[in-house]
Amino acid sequence: MAYKSSPRGSSPVYMIAVHTAEGAKTAEALGNYFWRDDVQASSHVGIDDTKTLAYVPYDRAAWTIREANPVTDNAELCGFAAWTRDEWINQHAGVLHQLADWIRSRCQARGIPTNKLVPVQIGYQVWGVIGHADWTYGSSGLLGYQDGSHTDPGTNFPWDYVMARVTAQEDDLNSHQDMMLTKVYQCFFESKAAPGGLTLYDFLTKYLVPLYQAHLESVNAPGGETVHDAVWVNRSAIGEVDGKLDSLLSRASGKAAP
Amino acid sequence: MTGEIYTPREEDRDPKAEDVMRMGRVDLDPNNDLRDPWFHTAAGKRWLAERGEG
Numbered sequence: 001m002a003y004k005s006s007p008r009g010s011s012p013v014y015m016i017a018v019h020t021a022e023g024a025k026t027a028e029a030l031g032n033y034f035w036r037d038d039v040q041a042s043s044h045v046g047i048d049d050t051k052t053l054a055y056v057p058y059d060r061a062a063w064t065i066r067e068a069n070p071v072t073d074n075a076e077l078c079g080f081a082a083w084t085r086d087e088w089i090n091q092h093a094g095v096l097h098q099l100a101d102w103i104r105s106r107c108q109a110r111g112i113p114t115n116k117l118v119p120v121q122i123g124y125q126v127w128g129v130i131g132h133a134d135w136t137y138g139s140s141g142l143l144g145y146q147d148g149s150h151t152d153p154g155t156n157f158p159w160d161y162v163m164a165r166v167t168a169q170e171d172d173l174n175s176h177q178d179m180m181l182t183k184v185y186q187c188f189f190e191s192k193a194a195p196g197g198l199t200l201y202d203f204l205t206k207y208l209v210p211l212y213q214a215h216l217e218s219v220n221a222p223g224g225e226t227v228h229d230a231v232w233v234n235r236s237a238i239g240e241v242d243g244k245l246d247s248l249l250s251r252a253s254g255k256a257a258p
Numbered sequence: 259m260t261g262e263i264y265t266p267r268e269e270d271r272d273p274k275a276e277d278v279m280r281m282g283r284v285d286l287d288p289n290n291d292l293r294d295p296w297f298h299t300a301a302g303k304r305w306l307a308e309r310g311e312g
Contacts, residue, residue: 003263006294023279028270033279035266041292046264053264063293070294148292 001035004042005060009070013058014127015117016106017065017072017135018099019043020079020152027053030076045102048078049094052102058109067147068135073106075099081154088158096158100165103129107166114166116159129166131157 024030027046034042034055042062046053052075056062064074077095079088088096107114107129115128122134123141130138132150139147296302 001266004293006297021279023275024272025275026270026272028264028267029272029275031264032266032268032271033276036276054262055264057263061294066292067294069292147295 001037003031003034003055004040004063005056006063006069008059008061011071013071013073013110014112014125015068015072015135016103016110016112016129017068017074017132018103018130018153018157019064019074019076019132019150020081020154020157021046021076022080022152024048024078027051027078030078031055043074043076045074046076046078047095047098047102049092052098058106065132065135065148065150067139067143072130073110075102077153079153081152081157083154083156085156085158088156089161096162097165100162103162104166114163116163129163131159 021030021033024033024046025048027048030043030046030048031053033039034046040063042056043064044054044056044058044062046055058073061069061072062074063069064076065072077099079092079095083092104114106112112127112129115126117126117128117130117134117138119134119138120141121128122130122138125142132152133154136146136148136150139145291298294302297306
């Protein structure tokens, strides 16, 4: 047995699609369901209240959304389209928060804008984030017929809540990366000017190469990780480097002082 | 965030949920087949058969 999948084809992946599993309450139970020989469905990941599990590698098309399989990355949420907005936000925030992380991560990996699309945009092949229902109702604009009948993740799904979180985290991450980069440059230039100061080579070998290696290992791991995944997985190491850069910067400034 | 591929284990199964899950259950609804429609063409069926999939 195996998770069902097929080749991606030549078109780029340009949509990130969200679904509700309508039964499974844990990502493990969902994985076991997809694993069955008689189930003609799969997904790249499954998300429950506490975890995100990977099933199909991103270089393969999961069987999740019919004609759009080759051009989408897909997440199945352990939830129900019938849930109210209140149930989603107040009882299953864990699912929504992990979904936001996953959407941001896949959008970064694919170069897809973090925009939630509406069905009419499907016909114009706009790049962005969709629910299965958006594809169902919008596919006729692209294919000339309605592709399937799925309406998940439902009309009460709190897209505004999820997408606000995607964007907020995106801003945080970018500003943090900017701040770190600025510190690296400051440290380098100031320490270079100081007698016996650190060189760029010191920085690369001591701090940046290990992080880069960690990133490369993540990229080559099954499931195809992204830069963001690597940053997330290595966040404690990055925090440590951040702290070292702070102390190096103050030391370098001290050395440079007359 | 989502590194290793999850390998199913019998103790993680939820047969009750599997019984009601519509997703992918073509026996309950022919429109519920989530594969690309290409798999229903002669070429698609041949491709699946060659790989022992389907």
